[in-house]
Amino acid sequence: MSLRVRINLVITLVTVAFTAAMVHVIVNDLRSSVREEIESTTRVAVQLIETVVAGVYLEPGPVQRTEALLALLRRVGRVRSNDIRFYDESGALLYQSPPATYRSGGWAPAWFGRLVRPEVAAARLKLPGGTIVVTPDASRSIFEAWDDLQRFALLALAFLVLVNVAVFWLLHRALRPLPQILDGxxxxxxxxxxxxLPAFRPAEFAAISLGFNRMAQALEESLAQNRQLALVAQQSSDALIIRDLAGRITYCNAAAERLLGYAQHELVGSPATLIAPADRHDELRAQLESIERRAPLELLETQRLAKSGRVVDVALSAAPLVDPASDRVIGEICSLRDITGYKRMQAAEHELEQNRRLTALIQSQLEGERRAIARELHDELAQYVTAIKTIGTAIASRAGEAKPDIRDNATTIVSVASHIYDIVHGIIRRLRPSGLDHLGLAETLRDAVSGWSQRHPQVRWELALSGELDGLGEALNITVYRIVQEALTNVVRHAEASSVRISVAREPATGFEDALVVCVRDDGRGFGQAAAQENGRFGVAGMRERVQAFGGSFAISGTAGEGATVRAVLPVTGAERAAPLQTRA
Structure with missing residues (x-):
């Protein structure tokens, strides 16, 4: 039953009850009114008859009195609401008042007559020669009362119908938003x-609409957030696992399935020891105890066991899962990241660092050996060659014109010794540029380029130096010099270039705040990019190893017919790592 029908039914019942109460009151009033009317009219009728009779008994004889009384009664006729009868002494009816003409066609139900008819006794007047009986007749009063009651009933019925229609219409208008609210x-x-929901006009429904919309908005936002969280959890590249305080897995995402090789239904409900090596079970228990104390774990390097039996190195982060309603810890949220590749990278970086240190040590040893050999050549062989030149010159002077053969041989010896001396000094310069120890990097490079220019005048040489190049340290100085030396050797041997530009600049470079940028560019025949990356060609391996020993970057590029470029970036702080190796060497 709808709300409107219920409200209408209640109003109808209340109206009917009120109408019934009013009918009861009205019927009682009608009963009293009819009784009062009957009693009063009966008294009037009796008084009237007594007055009439008193005048009649002035007649001399009984017959005359009887005739006079009948004549008077006939003239009086019918008295309202009373029936008058005159009986002689023998009980014979001599007179009866005529029937009432007022409301002669009136009608009232018998039950209503019994309900309102008063119990009024007939009045009897004993006279000489007969008896007058005045009998109350309430039928006309009952008809009137019934008509009044009918009018009231019709009015009450009309009022009831009108009220119900009005209430039904008003409720229909007032409750019109209800179907929309129910649909929402x-x-x-x-x-x-x-x-x-739209904004409704009644204040109450407007408040309901506002509350409904706020609730729907909050639910929509909460659902969107939950969906986003679910998508994040499901699409996360990290394995996410939730376990309860009993140590059983209650959730895992797709990344966890890929990492461990288990399907979701195989993990959910299983103890977490399923995915941990035997020697890590105590760690799992300690981890759960830490979570119960609300102590999170960050990037703990540990191991997990895949379904295939493979032990996976992982970085584990864990946090307590807290019930917001009770603020109790109900489990653990754990993320696992596969760090097998990271471990391999660490091992490779460690190995690379060891290789760099070994390369630096080898370079240091080589430089030490070169220094020693250059010293020996300078101190021993050069001195002997100088002595040979001096002896040859002396022999040639003594032989003079007298001994031309001896003089010519001595001159040849001097010439050969001079040539050997030049070769030895060239070897010494290549083994150890003496200028680095006395003049510094900038002057040594200028001297080296000047030497190349003298030996190869057909090539235009350009040297550009910028920044503070003094005080860089022996290791960095010799590395820069060797790179320039190797690059220029390649140019002379292979490039067939007409111009070469060498630049050494101390400036910030990509990844380094303070670095030496060495660049050697020529306009020779160049080479393909694949050939440039071959470590065995053009001394690339040696140059790259020297640069890597300092943690720098090395690149060689070229295009066939357009020349080549060698570029090395050496961090100035890299010399701090290389210096101890030289000391140990």
Whole structure:
């Protein structure tokens, strides 16, 4: 039964009850009114007859009195609401008042007559020669009362119908938003939280609409957040696992399935020891105890066991899962990241660092050996060659013109010794540029380029130096010099270039705040990019190893017919790592 019908039914029942009460009151009033009317008219009728009779008994004889009384009664006729009869002494009816003409066609139900008819006794007047009986007749009063009651009933019925129609119409207007509200609630139960209600005119329904829309908005936002969280959890590249305080897995995402090789239904409900090596079970228990104390774990390097039996190195982060309603820890949220590749990278970086240190040590040893050999050549062989030149010159001077053969041989010896001396000094310069120890990097490079220019005048040489190049340290100085030396050797041997530009600049470079940028560019025949990356060609391996020993970057590029470029970036702080190796060497 709808709300409107119920309200109408209640109003109808209240109206009917009120009408019944009013009918009861009215019937009582009618009963009293009819009784009072009958009693009063009966008294009037009796008094009237007594007055009439008193005048009649002045007649001399009984017959005359009887005739006079009958004549008077006939003239009086019918008295309202009373029936008058005159009986002689023998009981014979001599007179009866005529029937009432007022409301002669009136009618009232018998039950109503019994309900309002008063119990009034007939009045009897004993006279000489007969008896007058005045009998109350309430029928006409009952008819009137019934008519009044009918009018009231019709009025009450009309009022009842009017009230019900008005209330039904008003309720229909007032409750018009209810179907929309019910439809909105029905949509919410189906999960369609985008539904909104319009602003209704009644204040109460306007408040309901506002509250409904706020609730729907909150549910929609909460659902969107939950969906986003679910998508984040499901699409996360990290394995996410939730376990309860009993140590059983209650959730895992797709990344966890890929990492461990288990399907979701195989993990959910299983103890966490399933995915941990035997020697890590105590760690799992300690981890859960830490979570119960609300102490999170960050990037703990540990191991997990895949379904295949493979032990996976992982970085574990864990946090307590707290019930917001009770603020109790109910489990653990754990993320696992596979760091097998990271471990390999660490091992490779460690190995690379060891290789760099070994390369630096080898370079240091080589430089030490070169220094020693250059010293020996300078101190021993050069001195002997100088002595040979001096002896040859002396022999040639003594032989003079007298001994031309001896003089010529001595001159040849001097010439050969000079040539050997030049070769030895060239070897010494290549083994160890003496200028680095006395003049610094900038002057040594200028001297080296000047030497190349003298030996190869057909090539235009350009040297550009910028920044503070003094005080860089022996290791960095010799590395820069060797790179320039190797690059220029390649140019002379292979490039067939007409111009070469060498630049050494101390400036910030990509990844370094303070670095030496060495660049050697020529306009020779160049080479393909694949050939440039071959470590065995053009001394690339040696140059790259020297640069890597300092943690720098090395690149060689070229295009056939357009020349080549060698570029090395050496961090100035890299010399601090290389210096101890030289000391140990």
């Amino acid at each position: 609630l029905s949509e919410l139960t189906r999960g369609r939280f985008h539904v909104r």
